[in-house]
Amino acid sequence: MLQFILKRLGLAVLVAFTVxxxxxxxxxxxxxxxxxxxxxxxxxxxxxxxxxxxxxxxxMLVQYGDWxxxxxxxxxxxxxxxxxxxxxxxxxxxxxxxxxxLCGITFALVTAVPLGVAAAIRPNSLIDRIALxxxxxxxxxxxxxxxxxxxxxxxxxxxxxxxxxxxxxRHFIMPTxxxxxxxxxxxxxxxxxxxxxVLNSDYIRTARAxxxxxxxxxxxxxxxxxxxxxxxxxxxxxGFMLGGSIVVESIFALHGAxxxxxxxxxxxDLPTVQALILIFSMFYIVFTFxxxxxxxxxxxxxxxx
Amino acid sequence: MxxxxxxxxxxxxxxxxxxxxxxxxxxxxxxxxxxxVLSIVGESGSGKxxxxxxLMGLLGKRIDRxxxxxxxxxxxxxxxxxxxxxxxxxxxxxxxxxxxxxxxNPAYTIGDQLAEALLLHRNVSRQQARDRAxxxxxxxxxxxxxxxxxxYPHQLSGGLRQRVMIAMALMCGPELIIADEPTTALDVTIxxxxxxxxxxxxxxxxxxxxxxxxxxGVVARVADKVxxxxxxxxxxxxxxxxxxxxxxxxxTRGLLRCIPLPGRTARGAPxxxxxxxxxxLVGEIGGCVFRTRCDHAVAAxxxxxxxxxxxxxxxxxxxxHGHREDEETPA
Amino acid sequence: MSDLSDxxxxxxxxxxxxxLLRKRxxxxxxxxxGLAVVAILAVVAILAPVIAPHDPYAQSLVAxxxxxxxxGGTWENPLGTDHLGRDYLSRLIYGARVxxxxxxxxxxxxxxxxxxxxxxxxxxxGKVDAVVTFLINVRLAMPVVLVALAVVAILxxxxxxxxxxxxxxxxxxxxxxxxxxxxxxxxxxxxxAAQAIGASTPRILLSxxxxxxxxxxxxxxxxxxxxxILLEAALSFLGLGVQPPTPSWGLMVSEGKNMMLFEPWLVxxxxxxxxxxxxxxxxxxxxxxxxxxPENRS
Numbered sequence: 005m006l007q008f009i010l011k012r013l014g015l016a017v018l019v020a021f022t023v024x025x026x027x028x029x030x031x032x033x034x035x036x037x038x039x040x041x042x043x044x045x046x047x048x049x050x051x052x053x054x055x056x057x058x059x060x061x062x063x064m065l066v067q068y069g070d071w072x073x074x075x076x077x078x079x080x081x082x083x084x085x086x087x088x089x090x091x092x093x094x095x096x097x098x099x100x101x102x103x104x105x106l107c108g109i110t111f112a113l114v115t116a117v118p119l120g121v122a123a124a125i126r127p128n129s130l131i132d133r134i135a136l137x138x139x140x141x142x143x144x145x146x147x148x149x150x151x152x153x154x155x156x157x158x159x160x161x162x163x164x165x166x167x168x169x170x171x172x173x174r175h176f177i178m179p180t181x182x183x184x185x186x187x188x189x190x191x192x193x194x195x196x197x198x199x200x201x202v203l204n205s206d207y208i209r210t211a212r213a214x215x216x217x218x219x220x221x222x223x224x225x226x227x228x229x230x231x232x233x234x235x236x237x238x239x240x241x242x243g244f245m246l247g248g249s250i251v252v253e254s255i256f257a258l259h260g261a262x263x264x265x266x267x268x269x270x271x272x273d274l275p276t277v278q279a280l281i282l283i284f285s286m287f288y289i290v291f292t293f294x295x296x297x298x299x300x301x302x303x304x305x306x307x308x309x
Numbered sequence: 310m311x312x313x314x315x316x317x318x319x320x321x322x323x324x325x326x327x328x329x330x331x332x333x334x335x336x337x338x339x340x341x342x343x344x345x346v347l348s349i350v351g352e353s354g355s356g357k358x359x360x361x362x363x364l365m366g367l368l369g370k371r372i373d374r375x376x377x378x379x380x381x382x383x384x385x386x387x388x389x390x391x392x393x394x395x396x397x398x399x400x401x402x403x404x405x406x407x408x409x410x411x412x413x414n415p416a417y418t419i420g421d422q423l424a425e426a427l428l429l430h431r432n433v434s435r436q437q438a439r440d441r442a443x444x445x446x447x448x449x450x451x452x453x454x455x456x457x458x459x460x461y462p463h464q465l466s467g468g469l470r471q472r473v474m475i476a477m478a479l480m481c482g483p484e485l486i487i488a489d490e491p492t493t494a495l496d497v498t499i500x501x502x503x504x505x506x507x508x509x510x511x512x513x514x515x516x517x518x519x520x521x522x523x524x525x526g527v528v529a530r531v532a533d534k535v536x537x538x539x540x541x542x543x544x545x546x547x548x549x550x551x552x553x554x555x556x557x558x559x560x561t562r563g564l565l566r567c568i569p570l571p572g573r574t575a576r577g578a579p580x581x582x583x584x585x586x587x588x589x590l591v592g593e594i595g596g597c598v599f600r601t602r603c604d605h606a607v608a609a610x611x612x613x614x615x616x617x618x619x620x621x622x623x624x625x626x627x628x629x630h631g632h633r634e635d636e637e638t639p640a
Numbered sequence: 641m642s643d644l645s646d647x648x649x650x651x652x653x654x655x656x657x658x659x660l661l662r663k664r665x666x667x668x669x670x671x672x673x674g675l676a677v678v679a680i681l682a683v684v685a686i687l688a689p690v691i692a693p694h695d696p697y698a699q700s701l702v703a704x705x706x707x708x709x710x711x712g713g714t715w716e717n718p719l720g721t722d723h724l725g726r727d728y729l730s731r732l733i734y735g736a737r738v739x740x741x742x743x744x745x746x747x748x749x750x751x752x753x754x755x756x757x758x759x760x761x762x763x764x765x766g767k768v769d770a771v772v773t774f775l776i777n778v779r780l781a782m783p784v785v786l787v788a789l790a791v792v793a794i795l796x797x798x799x800x801x802x803x804x805x806x807x808x809x810x811x812x813x814x815x816x817x818x819x820x821x822x823x824x825x826x827x828x829x830x831x832x833a834a835q836a837i838g839a840s841t842p843r844i845l846l847s848x849x850x851x852x853x854x855x856x857x858x859x860x861x862x863x864x865x866x867x868x869i870l871l872e873a874a875l876s877f878l879g880l881g882v883q884p885p886t887p888s889w890g891l892m893v894s895e896g897k898n899m900m901l902f903e904p905w906l907v908x909x910x911x912x913x914x915x916x917x918x919x920x921x922x923x924x925x926x927x928x929x930x931x932x933x934p935e936n937r938s
Contacts, residue, residue: 015777022778030787033794140670140926144919146870148877149893149911156904206411212367213406214426214477215399228416247783251874265786266878269793277790284783292780304461305415 005307009297016293020286024075027281028068031274071278080279085271090279093264098283100170100260101249104179108249109242111184112191117234120195121227124203135196139189147248151182151255168257179256186248187241194237198230205229232302239295243288314485314517315341315364318378322359322541325371329591333359334541341517341534343484346508348520348528348549350564351538354587357521358407360538361487364519365404366394382484400430402485403478405507408494409471413462419473420458426480445476450506468499475507479514486511487519492527504531525568529553537561540587540598547622557617557624557631559603597627605633664931671927677920685736692730693718696887700725708905719909722895728906731887732913738888739869739917742803746868747861749807754814755857761815762822763845772815779812788871789880797883802875806868817860821853828852855932862925866918873914889914 038055055061059070074081080090123135158178159167169175202208203226211225250262257263261280268276300306322334334356341347349357363374366386379386381402386394398404403426406412414422423445424438433441439458446454449472462470471491478486488507492500508531511518522528528535528549535552537545537560545558556562566581585602597603600610609627617624617631624631665671684691700721707713708720708728719728761772788805795801825831826849834848873890875881882888884895889910896906 015774018774019777019781022774023781026778026782027787030790030794033791140919140922141915143922144866144870144915146873146877146890146893146911146914146918148874148890149907149914152893152897152900152907152911156900156907160901206406206408207414209367210406210412210474210477211414213365213398213404215395215397215429216425217395225414229414243781244783247786250783250785250789251878254878266789269789269880272793277786281783281786281790284786285781288781288783303416304418305463 005300008300008306012293012296016289020289023285023289024072024282025068027278027285028071029064030281031278032064075279075282080282081275083268083273083276085268085273085276090276093276094261094279094283097259097261097264100258101246101253101262104176104183104249104252104258104260105242105246107176107180108183108245109187109238111180112187112241113238115184116188116191117195117231120192121199121222121230123192123196124199124230125222127200132196135192139192142185142189145185147182147186148251148255150185151178151252154178154182155255170258170260175256175258179252179258182255183245183249183252187238187245190241191234191237195230195234198233199226202226202230232299235302236292236295236299239291239298240288243291246287247284312383313340314343314345314382315339316378316380317364318376320360320363320374320376320379322356322363322368323373323375325373326591332541332590332594334363335594337538337543339534339536339543339546341485341519343517344512344515345533346511346518346520346531347534347536348522348532349536349538350522350525350528352523352587354540355538356541357538358489361404361489361519361521364487365398365402366391367398367404396430399426399478399483400481401483402487403481403483405471405474405478405486405488405491407490409467409474410494412474413470415462418459418461419465423458423473423477423480426477430481441480442476445479446473448479448510449473449476451476467495468503471495471499471503472506475503475510479510482514483516485517485519487521489521490523491520493522493524525564537564541590542598542625544599544626545622545624547618547624551622555622557622558599558626559605559631560599561624562631563602597625605631607633661931668927668931670923671931674920674922674924674927677916678924681736681917681920682740684733685740688733688737692727692733694727694730696726696730696734697885698726705899705903705906707903708909711905720905722892722906723899728892728909731892732889732910734887735889735892735910735913736917738799738882738886739872739914742799742806742872742882743865743869743921745803746806746810746872747865749803750809750811750864750868751814751857751861753808754811754860755818757811758815758818758820759822759845759849759853762819763826763841763849765823769819772819776812776815779809782809784809784871785874788875789878792875792880797875797881799882799886802872802881806871810864810868810871813864814857814860817856818853821856822849825849825852855928859925859929859932862921862928866921866925869914869921870918 038051038058038060059067062070071081078091080094082088083090083093086093119131119135119138123129123132126132155167155178158165165177166172166175203222208221208225211221216225246262248262249260250265252258253260253262254266261283265277265280267273268280317337317339320334320337321332324331324333337356337360339347349360351357359368359372362368363376364379364381364386366389368374376387381397384393384397389397413419420439420442423442424435427433427438427441428435431438442458443454446457451457451469451472457465462473465473471494475491491507492503495503504527507518510516520527520532532549535545535547535549536543537552537558539560545552545556545561552561553565556565560583563581563583567583568580583602588598588601590598596611597606597614600606603610605626605628607627612627614625614627617626617629694717702725703717703721704723704725706717706721706725709715709718711720713720717727717729719732722728722731757772757775761769788809791805792801795805831844831848834844839848872881872888873893876888876890877894879894882891884891892910893907893914896903896910900907
């Protein structure tokens with residue numbers, strides 16, 4: 005188990021470094037970052053001045069090393085637009101995004117797991133069909149469009165919820181639903197498939213042969229085994245959701261890290277964009293690592309090996 | 310004779326399939342006294358396992374079970390509700406399955422799973438349940454029983470797991486134990502040990518057992534009574550002695566020719582086989598089901614098949630002695 | 641002895657595999673619906689210049705924001721006009737072209753990359769597998785929307801850039817699925833047999849491995865096509881995908897957003913079409929998986 009964790013940890017660190025290098029090199033995609041920064045119509049002298057100011061004249065690997073070591077200390081440079089440390093900017097905004105991600109994954113799990121279990125208990129029943137419909141629709145639903153429809157219906161026509169902002173918990177209801185619905189189909193399908201498989205297994209028959217009541221068979225014997233892969237999927241989805249929060253935050257004008265990313269991309273604020281890509285990637289890496297560990301801990305076969 | 314522990318009359322099991330109804334088990338009758346071992350013999354797909362699952366009330370929801378009578382110690386199982394069946398299962402009647410590798414829940418320890426069997430039916434403390442688990446693990450021949458309680462199924466070998474399954478079935482001291490091919494999934498060297506253990510325990514604890522198997526060698530050693538099943542029907546039933554000494558149905562004779570028996574099979578003589586394939590059981594079935602593979606088949610085999618013989622040895626065949634009269638009596 | 645005319649043996653001869661396949665395909669409502677919708681939209685996209693009632697770029701200041709017929713408009717503009725007076729139906733029809741083209745080409749590019757990586761990893765194993773698995777992990781760790789937005793912003797939002805970015809980002813599922821499928825097939829006897837008679841590696845990959853994993857590939861192609869179409873729409877909606885005045889459904893939702901309060905149909909119509917197309921492609925993919933691998937049906 006310890007060996008497994010160490011191996012996964014090593015892989016995670018290696019992935020993290022590679023991702024950091026890729027997100028850093030995005031800066032050079034445009035050819036000349038100094039020219040891009042100066043904007044159109046800037047004079048050659050201005051560009052040269054910027055080049056020296058930001059150190060673009062040094063070799064790329066030196067710049068990367070410099071950036072990486074600063075980043076490891078929590079220093080992501082200064083935002084071109086805000087003229088503030090990027091780390092401060094992001095730290096301010098991250099709470100909203102994390103809160104949204106947490107609400108989203110909770111919503112997804114709370115709806116998807118019971119639906120998946122119910123669908124597996126009675127395949128082809130009405131509840132199974134509803135679950136299937138919800139998951140098929142969810143996979144095809146453009147989240148920006150879904151968000152706009154919710155705003156039109158619940159904020160504008162019915163006036164029940166505020167259309168945008170992050171002032172109270174009520175502001176988070178619609179964004180949570182949109183973001184959670186994005187993760188729901190996969191979790192629902194995996195829960196259903198896992199439960200179906202487990203319910204047909206020999207040890208479920210053993211539990212019934214012991215005279216265990218159906219509730220105990222379903223939840224103690226079946227769900228305990230079916231939930232293991234769902235846990236790691238949920239962690240992976242959580243990582244995807246933080247990255248995907250950019251769409252939801254922009255629709256509902258939630259000033260989180262995703263919103264900051266959208267604004268910064270529009271403003272060519274590369275240090276901020278680089279740092280955000282890196283941070284969102286780190287979240288994904290940390291979540292999948294935790295998922296692997298949790299998975300190993302939940303599964304006795306992996307725990308003891 | 311005293312009232313039997315188990316009495317089954319005209320048990321039928323139907324399974325809805327794509328193209329109609331699969332009549333998997335048809336018109337099964339048998340009885341079992343306390344302390345008796347009944348062996349149900351037949352090839353794969355003959356309905357042996359379905360019959361045992363029907364007794365336990367463990368058939369799937371879509372499978373239809375009908376019987377004129379199915380009494381367990383005076384309790385009418387055909388009318389027993391879910392709650393009543395649950396109270397019987399694992400307490401007064403328990404079952405041991407074929408696949409020890411997959412029949413234990415991978416997520417819980419052996420101790421938890423053993424204790425659960427007792428906690429479900431008896432008002433005992435966890436400690437008492439664990440003590441009983443240790444006692445039974447020792448009884449099924451597991452050494453260092455107390456330290457095994459914390460182990461998970463994947464840490465045990467197949468033979469050990471089947472011993473655990475047996476211990477689990479015995480937790481409440483059942484009156485009837487149904488063992489569905491308990492040794493087929495195990496190594497040959499382990500098979501004999503497990504079977505011996507099971508039979509000894511049954512005798513020692515004075516339980517009745519239904520042993521389902523396709524291994525006639527096993528049957529010869531342990532069974533009091535034998536029921537031979539073919540394609541969903543009982544073709545021959547009787548005391549073990551009667552079946553082995555005077556097999557009457559052509560199928561039973563075929564089966565016996567397939568196994569070497571000490572003193573009966575000549576050295577170097579080829580073992581028998583039964584050619585042909587088992588028929589499909591979808592749709593209406595008339596006449597003898599074995600006729601497509603039978604050496605003695607005649608036109609009358611398509612009609613009604615009479616029950617022949619007496620109560621302690623019965624078979625179903627159009628021929629009064631189980632073979633065409635114009636032939637020599639087959640070995 | 642085995643009298644084959646005996647009614648007991650009659651059930652054994654069943655329908656042929658071809659009959660079974662046809663029955664499964666036509667009995668699968670999702671697959672039929674998906675195929676039908678995708679086929680219709682593909683025809684519409686190809687014949688756009690013939691079908692579209694108006695030029696999708698032609699603006700008209702006097703004919704702005706005309707409502708669709710079902711909201712009291714005229715048949716001149718069946719789905720009304722947008723804020724620049726452009727015919728909404730014509731823009732939707734040309735939008736199908738953009739969506740299907742981006743989805744199709746992006747899925748093709750990522751399909752080639754991902755399949756090559758996945759098959760190589762699955763077939764050769766060892767170091768190749770380790771490198772590919774690592775690359776998949778790296779790719780999964782990058783937030784797709786964010787990276788795509790950033791790259792499009794830096795390089796400028798043209799159709800080519802959007803297609804290239806999506807094509808280079810969406811190969812992960814191809815690699816994962818193809819790797820697993822290849823691993824499964826590699827152990828089979830017929831591959832060992834081909835190796836034993838000295839067939840070359842490219843020959844084994846092409847004639848032994850590929851035919852046996854192409855089912856899974858087709859399913860992933862459909863799912864990733866749907867994924868690419870949704871992503872393009874999201875990028876365009878955020879203003880960093882296809883640029884105006886190109887008719888893209890995501891862009892149409894974005895342009896209609898400001899007038900959503902008074903004219904919700906401006907947002908509802910393109911979004912609904914997008915939803916239906918993606919739904920149809922997904923149903924087609926799920927259906928193909930069910931039909932080609934019945935044992936995987938849950």
